[in-house]
Amino acid sequence: xxxxxxxxxxxNEPVILWxxxxxxxxxxxxxxxxxxxxxxxxxxxxFDKSKQCLKVTKTNPxxxxxxxASHGALAVAEGIFxxxxxxxxxxxxxHKAYNILKKETDRCPMAPWGVDSKHVALGAxxxxxxxxxxxxLFKLLSGVRGDKEKSWKxxxxxxxxxxxxxxxxxxxxxxxxxDSDNQTLIDQGIALMAKGMTFELLHPFDEAExxxxxxxxxxxxxxxxxxxxxxxxxxxxxxxxxxxxxLKKKSDK
Numbered sequence: 001x002x003x004x005x006x007x008x009x010x011x012n013e014p015v016i017l018w019x020x021x022x023x024x025x026x027x028x029x030x031x032x033x034x035x036x037x038x039x040x041x042x043x044x045x046x047f048d049k050s051k052q053c054l055k056v057t058k059t060n061p062x063x064x065x066x067x068x069a070s071h072g073a074l075a076v077a078e079g080i081f082x083x084x085x086x087x088x089x090x091x092x093x094x095h096k097a098y099n100i101l102k103k104e105t106d107r108c109p110m111a112p113w114g115v116d117s118k119h120v121a122l123g124a125x126x127x128x129x130x131x132x133x134x135x136x137l138f139k140l141l142s143g144v145r146g147d148k149e150k151s152w153k154x155x156x157x158x159x160x161x162x163x164x165x166x167x168x169x170x171x172x173x174x175x176x177x178x179d180s181d182n183q184t185l186i187d188q189g190i191a192l193m194a195k196g197m198t199f200e201l202l203h204p205f206d207e208a209e210x211x212x213x214x215x216x217x218x219x220x221x222x223x224x225x226x227x228x229x230x231x232x233x234x235x236x237x238x239x240x241x242x243x244x245x246x247l248k249k250k251s252d253k
Contacts, residue, residue, distance in 0.1 A: 014060045017053035021046040021066035025073060026204050040077045046070040061117055064097035068124065076239070091128060097121045115165065119158055123168045126155035130175050131241045148176040163209045166196025171216065171235045178232035186231055193217055
């Protein structure tokens, strides 16, 4: 409500617009799965605000980050395979934010413990490359290929000081370790996961991120004489990114 009031008073102010987009995104993500229509409506509002932000300026990295987040979340909520051509656009949007942030030295914090816009961009790219399907059909249709090494390249640059970054870095390390049969990297990921379980919940996303991390923690704890493929299924497969049948079904249409 406060942001809406500020927008009326200061129209087309990028800081207000991207904050509005972030809030629509957060509220949408916190809705239960049985309220998908409401979630989509909120994500569309956030997407519109981020687009408005980019119309004002193309050099604000937070406008690009919120645009990519809203764009990607909306594509998933509406059916990722219905909007497959848009996924490569989300990749480009995240890289635009990251490339701007690489040149900046005075970035504003986005969350506690020194998490700023660059951390958000690194985390987004790490998750994207971990989860983007890497089957030939997806590559053929959208020009995007999942890259576990690239995911870890971005994830290992983050300072792991909160639940969200621990979740991202741990999954990225375990996923690449499993994919490359690297037990040392798997162990590093497990250590990051255990570290994440000790953090306080301080951010709106922390509750959901903690539950997600706890599910991974508990699943790994139950493994008996695990093989790399066991870790792969737990750390690399998520949010339907392995659903080849669904992709083929949609692409055939």
